[in-house]
Amino acid sequence: MANERLREALLKAAITPEALAERIQVSAKTVERWVNLDRLPYARHRHEISVLLEEREAYLWPNALSTERSAKVAQSEVTQVYPRRSSVTIDVWRRLFDQASRKIGILVYAGLFLPELEPRLIAILKSKAESGTRVEILLGDPESEVVAQRGAEEGIGGAMASKVHNVLAYYSQLRTVPGVFARFHSTPLYNSIYRFDDEMLVNVHAYGFPAAHCPVFHLRRLSAGELFDTYADSFDRVWSSGTPIWESPVAG
Template sequence: MPNDRLRDALLRNGLTPAKVASAIGVDPKTVERWITKGRSPHQRHRHAIAAMVRETEKYLWPDAVSPERKAEVADSEVVQVFPHRNSIPVELWDRLINDASAQVDILVHAGMFLVERPKFVKGLAQKAAKGARIRLTFGDPDSPEVALRSEQEDLGEGTLGAKIRNVLAAYRPLRDVDGVKIRFHRTTLYNSIFRFDDEMIINTHVYGIQGAHAPSLHLRRLSAGDLFETYAESFDTVWHKSARATF
């Protein structure tokens, strides 16, 4: 069966089989067989090609990496575990936010702590102007899911919805900025996701505990890894079910 993902990735990056073959030191016919017959390259070649097309090995060759190897790599994707989100060093947030140049994805209910950073919203606009893709999705303040979460976190009736509305006021300058998309979701949010290029902060949600006090993971994407991609796919699933935010 042809490997259409590999074919598409090469085309998107302007790479021919001959160019790939020259770069990694194989015969062009070998690269053709990887595409047309779906054969899997050796690990070193998979890694090189994945880097060239900026995709993961898991995406290009879903069955090439054994479950045991995926588990090992997933362990390496966890940079650090924090007992509480508010114990993440400011310096780490600074680096992740400032260094992101291609993609910023944020899935939260409110995420008020972000707009407490004076330059955060303006920085997103600047990144979008340079070609970055910015996707922000907040809890729909009028949804039953947000009302339930407000109750579960013992915030008081209507508190979380009001908090979201307050936060959205800070994002008004981004409403008409090219490259920035803002949506409302109505999901049962199990994790807040903060993606900055190939790194993520995952803020887990624990029943009865406010997000700032719940554990968080710092992840870094690895080519053969599964963990980072799991959360990336989760974000995409919520994003595609979300509606354009009006505020």
């Protein structure tokens, strides 16, 4: 059986098996066996290939790691655990925003704390988008049942929808900026997700508690890991089901 994921990744990267063999200093026959017979490369080669093709090891070779090894890699993806969101310092937020160069993603119901915590947020996002960083903002639809339910769970009623309208007043300043995209979503939000290239803050939600009082996991993507990509995939699923808040200057 062939490794179709590896074959597709090579085609996508416009790299021939012969070129790959030369790059990582193995024989062309060896690469052919990896592709056509789904032979498993050594760990060092898997890492080199995943970096070269910009694909995760876990995606290219899903059965390469044992359950125990996968668990250890997942633990390594967690760089910090904060007991509550308010424990994440402004310096951490600023570093993540400042260092992101490819993608910034914000998935919340309202997340009003963010522009209140960082008054320069809108200017930062504008500057990032203008330099080529894709910015994706997902807010809860203020007319949706899930936003009303979340407000009821936190004991603030319709104030949750009001928070969405309030934060939208900030983000609407970006509606004419190419590279900034905003959508409403109506999904049950089990976590708020803040993505910065290959780092991520995941604010877990607990019934009856405001998000500010719930833990945050700081994740860093590893090529052999799956934890980061689980939340990245979740973000993308919500994004694909969202409704544009405004018509973006550049299609997204």
